[in-house]
Amino acid sequence: MTHFETLPVWAAIPVALLVLFGATLTLIGAIGLWRLPSFYDRLHAPTLGTSWGTAGIVLASILMFSVAGGRAVVHESVIAIFIMVTTPVTLMLLGRAALHRDRVEGNVPFQFTREDEIEAKAQQQLAQAEARANIIRAQEASLAAEEARVSADRPEEASEEAAVTAPPPDTAETVEVAPEAQAPLTLPETISPETVALDTAPASGPVPKDLFPKPPNPPEALGPHRTDAAQLQIAPKDDDDAALTQKKPDEDLPEY
Amino acid sequence: MIATFLVGALIAAQVMIGLAMICATYRIIKGPRAQDRVIGLDTLYASAMLLMLVNGMRTGTVFYFEAAFVIALLGFVATVALAKFLLRGEVIE
Numbered sequence: 001m002t003h004f005e006t007l008p009v010w011a012a013i014p015v016a017l018l019v020l021f022g023a024t025l026t027l028i029g030a031i032g033l034w035r036l037p038s039f040y041d042r043l044h045a046p047t048l049g050t051s052w053g054t055a056g057i058v059l060a061s062i063l064m065f066s067v068a069g070g071r072a073v074v075h076e077s078v079i080a081i082f083i084m085v086t087t088p089v090t091l092m093l094l095g096r097a098a099l100h101r102d103r104v105e106g107n108v109p110f111q112f113t114r115e116d117e118i119e120a121k122a123q124q125q126l127a128q129a130e131a132r133a134n135i136i137r138a139q140e141a142s143l144a145a146e147e148a149r150v151s152a153d154r155p156e157e158a159s160e161e162a163a164v165t166a167p168p169p170d171t172a173e174t175v176e177v178a179p180e181a182q183a184p185l186t187l188p189e190t191i192s193p194e195t196v197a198l199d200t201a202p203a204s205g206p207v208p209k210d211l212f213p214k215p216p217n218p219p220e221a222l223g224p225h226r227t228d229a230a231q232l233q234i235a236p237k238d239d240d241d242a243a244l245t246q247k248k249p250d251e252d253l254p255e256y
Numbered sequence: 257m258i259a260t261f262l263v264g265a266l267i268a269a270q271v272m273i274g275l276a277m278i279c280a281t282y283r284i285i286k287g288p289r290a291q292d293r294v295i296g297l298d299t300l301y302a303s304a305m306l307l308m309l310v311n312g313m314r315t316g317t318v319f320y321f322e323a324a325f326v327i328a329l330l331g332f333v334a335t336v337a338l339a340k341f342l343l344r345g346e347v348i349e
Contacts (some may be wrong), residue, residue: 003316004259012258016265019310023269023276026306030276033283033299039292042283046299049276054302057269057309061321064313076309076321079328083302086332090298093339098291100343 003068011067015060022056025049043095050087054080266314270307277303294338301331 007015025048032045058080065073280303283296305327312320337347 004262007258007262009258012262016262019269019313020265022306023272023310026303027272027276030279030299030303033296034279039289042292042295046295046302049299049306050302053306057306061309061313065318068316079305079309079321079325082328082332083305090332090335090339093336093343094291094295094298097339097342101289101291
């Protein structure tokens, strides 16, 4: 007890406070180790004791022995530096070991892993692409139905027209007209299928019957829609494949 | 007066560190898996090291410092070896 008597008050109070501070932090960290629910939570708790718990007690020891001995006694700082360097190393090794064990045994420690996220995103993109492709298929089907209806309507009308206006040599004229009449038709078709249906409707009076043997909607007029559908069907799958194949090498556990 | 205050503070700190060691021992005994026991052992080592330091402050000798240093070294080596064992099944490859 002799070394306490030589200690002045201005040094004794900080020493007592630092020791109590360090011991309290150590106790709190140990209680966290006792009470926290999962291993990955418990991994963090004892670092309270190894960071400021150790630092507080070591500072108190340095202060007390330095003031009592009348010289600088700093050999406790070796312990502080050593603990502060080694604790992250040990805890990271331990966390990796635990993660490795959990993954090997198949208990995924977190609710969503990265693989699950990738899988869910791929499924979502696939569903979106399917929905868009279904819409476009429905549009194409309605377009085909419209075409069929129009082409079913046309022969009577054309026969009427032929009866009213056109003698047989007129067909030669309409053959020349046909490309011109077709050209304005194709322009609005690029906008939407409805305009196509409306333009090919019987409203366009002087349309020659030469148009009917040809498809009223030539493939290049439907081109934008079809290529759009094709892109929509193919492109997201490409993205999925690219994402999965890109992420594949990442999924391997790192080499230790 | 100040000596009794300081001694009381040091004994209180030792009691707290002893309670921390009890918590770590509980985790070692009860820990559901091996990594829980290893981290309990690591905490037990650190707490024992701090207990040695506070004991050295209370008795006023520097020999407890040597004990604390040895405990810190052994705790690090033991924890790293056990973590390597949990990770690979081998300590030295």
